[in-house]
Amino acid sequence: MENLNIPPFTFPAECEGLRQEVRAFLAETIADRKPEERAENWSGFDRDFSLKLGARGWIGMVWPKKYGGHERTSVERYVVLEELLAAGAPVGAHWIADRQSVPTILKYGNEEQKLSIAPRVARGELCFCIGMSEPDSGSDLAATRTKAEQIADGWLINGRKIWTTRAHNADYMIALFRTDFDPTAKHTGLSQFLIDIKNTPGITIRGIKDVRGEIEFNEVTFDNVKLAPDALLGKVGGGWAQVTGELALERSGPERYLSSVQLVVEMLDRADPTDSHQVAELGRLVAEMSTLRQMSLGVAGMLSRGENPALLASIVKHQGSLVEQRTPELAHELFGPDLGDNGPSLNRVMSHLIQVQPSFSIRGGTREILRGMIARGLGLR
Numbered sequence: 508m509e510n511l512n513i514p515p516f517t518f519p520a521e522c523e524g525l526r527q528e529v530r531a532f533l534a535e536t537i538a539d540r541k542p543e544e545r546a547e548n549w550s551g552f553d554r555d556f557s558l559k560l561g562a563r564g565w566i567g568m569v570w571p572k573k574y575g576g577h578e579r580t581s582v583e584r585y586v587v588l589e590e591l592l593a594a595g596a597p598v599g600a601h602w603i604a605d606r607q608s609v610p611t612i613l614k615y616g617n618e619e620q621k622l623s624i625a626p627r628v629a630r631g632e633l634c635f636c637i638g639m640s641e642p643d644s645g646s647d648l649a650a651t652r653t654k655a656e657q658i659a660d661g662w663l664i665n666g667r668k669i670w671t672t673r674a675h676n677a678d679y680m681i682a683l684f685r686t687d688f689d690p691t692a693k694h695t696g697l698s699q700f701l702i703d704i705k706n707t708p709g710i711t712i713r714g715i716k717d718v719r720g721e722i723e724f725n726e727v728t729f730d731n732v733k734l735a736p737d738a739l740l741g742k743v744g745g746g747w748a749q750v751t752g753e754l755a756l757e758r759s760g761p762e763r764y765l766s767s768v769q770l771v772v773e774m775l776d777r778a779d780p781t782d783s784h785q786v787a788e789l790g791r792l793v794a795e796m797s798t799l800r801q802m803s804l805g806v807a808g809m810l811s812r813g814e815n816p817a818l819l820a821s822i823v824k825h826q827g828s829l830v831e832q833r834t835p836e837l838a839h840e841l842f843g844p845d846l847g848d849n850g851p852s853l854n855r856v857m858s859h860l861i862q863v864q865p866s867f868s869i870r871g872g873t874r875e876i877l878r879g880m881i882a883r884g885l886g887l888r
């Protein structure tokens with residue numbers, strides 16, 4: 508059985524100054540953001556905001572200065588992320604790149620890829636998307652079929668990706684393709700590629716409307732797309748190991764328990780301190796969120812020490828989505844469908860979250876897949 512111990516964590520006192528700095532910046536830059544816009548949380552998209560954040564040195568905080576980073580600690584980065592999410596700042600234009608795409612490039616990419624991409628992301632100039640899921644392989648990533656065939660002057664790509672968040676806004680995609688078509692090479696036949704999806708001919712991006720009628724994710728078709736040899740990211744056949752490391756980064760951050768935080772704020776604002784049921788239920792919710800925060804911080808500490816927290820990251824993501832999906836239900840139970848004097852902002856935030864919450868246990872790995880991983884970690888399968 509893998510070690511399930513998450514080391515406890517306390518923020519060093521010097522982080523408090525940084526926290527206050529971020530709060531002051533947010534009070535200045537997003538003061539007029541409406542509660543329902545704040546509820547979009549890390550999917551809110553605003554390139555100008557990313558540029559402002561980049562100018563403050565709050566993107567790529569832990570990357571080497573040589574690659575445009577700021578060589579701050581991962582704890583300092585965590586403080587900034589928490590404040591951005593708690594305030595509902597529109598971080599969607601740089602979030603994926605900061606969280607996983609550039610860390611993957613810095614780990615596996617060549618010098619040219621690192622130098623040409625990372626500094627621009629740190630300045631808030633580039634948006635990335637993740638090309639993992641395909642129509643017939645979402646949970647079973649190793650079943651990826653989109654082909655990357657080696658040709659004389661590079662690679663020829665044919666196939667389709669789906670559910671690609673922000674592909675319609677993105678500058679780059681890191682995609683997982685099949686480079687070995689032998690059926691025995693299911694896991695060893697995959698490779699990652701770094702693709703300029705705005706300027707490469709043969710790529711078609713079709714928006715898919717979600718339940719709100721909004722387009723956030725897309726279908727991306729590759730039709731005889733030619734990529735240069737240096738589009739390969741890391742080793743040929745190394746895609747599986749690279750992608751599983753990337754998923755650990757994707758699963759453990761504070762966004763996994765703070766996507767519904769605006770609704771918690773609205774409920775706390777409206778709660779009646781003399782209503783013991785409301786008080787007890789909200790107390791329980793905040794206690795659960797505090798526990799998740801400790802777990803997520805523990806995982807961040809492990810990542811910063813170069814340890815592999817894949818199992819613990821799955822537990823954080825799983826528990827986070829359970830709590831987050833229960834939050835709109837709790838709001839409904841405590842404040843009712845007819846909000847009356849409870850105020851329209853609670854109503855609007857709740858309406859947004861009720862529509863998007865089913866996705867919390869799908870995006871970044873479904874509940875069943877995470878439970879399977881946890882069971883394996885416990886030696887149960």
Ligand SMILES: Cc1cc2nc3c(=O)[nH]c(=O)nc-3n(C[C@H](O)[C@H](O)[C@H](O)COP(=O)(O)OP(=O)(O)OC[C@H]3O[C@@H](n4cnc5c(N)ncnc54)[C@H](O)[C@@H]3O)c2cc1C
Binds near residue numbers: 636640642872874876
């Ligand atoms: C909001 C959102 C954003 C997303 N953004 C991206 C993105 O940017 N890039 C990207 O690549 N993907 C993205 N995805 C896709 C997401 O990661 C996949 O939808 C997810 O991995 C599930 O794959 P699938 O849809 O093919 O479902 P399937 O894999 O077909 O699963 C269907 C159901 O079967 C269950 N199931 C499947 N296999 C097993 C098993 N072995 N054991 C038990 N149960 C199983 C699943 O849990 C699920 O309930 C996004 C999804 C959402 C909802």
